[in-house]
Amino acid sequence: MxxxxxxxxxxxxxxxxxxxxxxxxxxxxxxxxxxxxxxxxxxxxxxxxxxxxxxxxxxxxxxxxxxxxxxxxxxxxxxxxxxxxxxxxxxAGRTVAGRSGRRPAQQVPPQLRRLLDELPTTPAMVLGRRMDVLAWNPMAAALLVDFSRIPERYRNYPWLVFRDPVMKSIHVEWEQTARACVAMLRREAGRHPQDQRMAQLVGELSMLDDDFRRWWGDHRVASHRGGSKVLRHPVAGDLTLDWEALACTDDPDMKLVVWTAEPGSPSHDGLRILASWQQPAAL
CATH class of the missing domain: 1.10.260.40 (lambda repressor-like DNA-binding domains)
Structure with a gap:
């Protein structure tokens, strides 16, 4: 259909x-x-x-x-x-019908929130449609940015990568990360072509950022699955982290993203330092 x-x-x-x-x-x-x-x-x-x-x-x-x-x-x-x-x-419209432009707001299941709380030394967050940041644990806030201080409409991973100075500064390979965000966002746009919030997000980023506008025009696509990132954190130092995106059973448009480091590596030690330094942040 x-x-x-x-x-x-x-x-x-x-x-x-x-x-x-x-x-x-x-x-x-x-x-x-x-x-x-x-x-x-x-x-x-x-x-x-x-x-x-x-x-x-x-x-x-x-x-x-x-x-x-x-x-x-x-x-x-x-x-x-x-x-x-x-x-x-x-x-081209050769997908399952029934995706409309107005969809109910995504709700993070209680069990998923509990799982976030059970990861005291592992940064983790829940991303929804458009890569919106729906929930996070204290380690994710300590590693990246305090999401609770960001207005909800801007609590979006690609938006923060392009527009938040803290997110820009900690990504050593920022251009690679930003290009990947654009490719994953375009993949999401293909799944939901009538999503009005998606169109608004892309329109605002295109007007505000020359890099985003140029890379969006490349029409690259990628899925949100996993990879590695190099970060330069003011407390934990240089970190090489692997990340994995796990789809939620109840909502395929919702993913649990977990960041880990090789056991025994300097990055693993850095995460432990960050865990001991950070203060729990309320979601």
Whole structure:
């Protein structure tokens, strides 16, 4: 069953992906003549996908819906990875219906809040739709920023990465973190194309931050699963931490994010120093 299509985003995504491919990459002859367009031409994509140029042009212009087989072929032609392929299907409306722009506010289950409290030496937080910070434990506040002092509407992880000076200063590899946030936020936007709060968030960040606006235009997508970060903390010192995002059973749009360090490492010792230093903060 089809979901909410987002034809404008579909067209922009297709343009961005074909702009990254050269004729040689996809097995087409390269005449060596300087090309007027970056990457593949529309007619070249259409040829490789065995569809008419007019059909493909209408897709990019948002004037035509694509079937699942055509999307599958385009994903192959444009060398999309698994995340990009899933995103392509979502913005084309080939997802489960029933996602509306007005959704009830997410509520963190009591058992999840208790779990946060049971992690006295491990930073942990709960992220919801749009990567909103819904709950956190004292260690997360001590490691990153005191979320309780931030107005609720700005209690959003990508917003803080781009707009909060403390969050910017502690991330040693800030650009890598910020780009990842943009890619994960775009993935969320693909899942919920009618989310009005998402549109507002993206619009505000695009107006306020040149980096966000430029990277949003790259149309990169990624899932919120896990990775590693390097932080420079004023109390705990330099920390290399692994993070993991665990989906909640009752709400797949809600994730428990946990930060850990290799046992016996300086980063592990740093977290213990931070645990002994921080004072419990009420959620």
């Amino acid at each position: 089809s979901g909410d299509a987002h034809p404008g985003e579909l067209g922009e995504f297709l343009k961005a992906r074909r702009a990254e491919l050269s004729p040689r990459t996809v097995g087409l002859p390269d005449s060596g003549v300087k090309r007027r367009v970056k990457g593949l031409r529309r007619e070249e994509v259409a040829l490789l996908a065995s569809i008419s140029t007019d059909y493909y042009t209408r897709l990019e212009q948002g004037r035509r819906q694509a079937s699942a087989p055509v999307l599958d072929t385009l994903a192959r032609v444009l060398h999309l990875d698994d995340e990009e392929r899933a995103y392509l299907f979502e913005i």
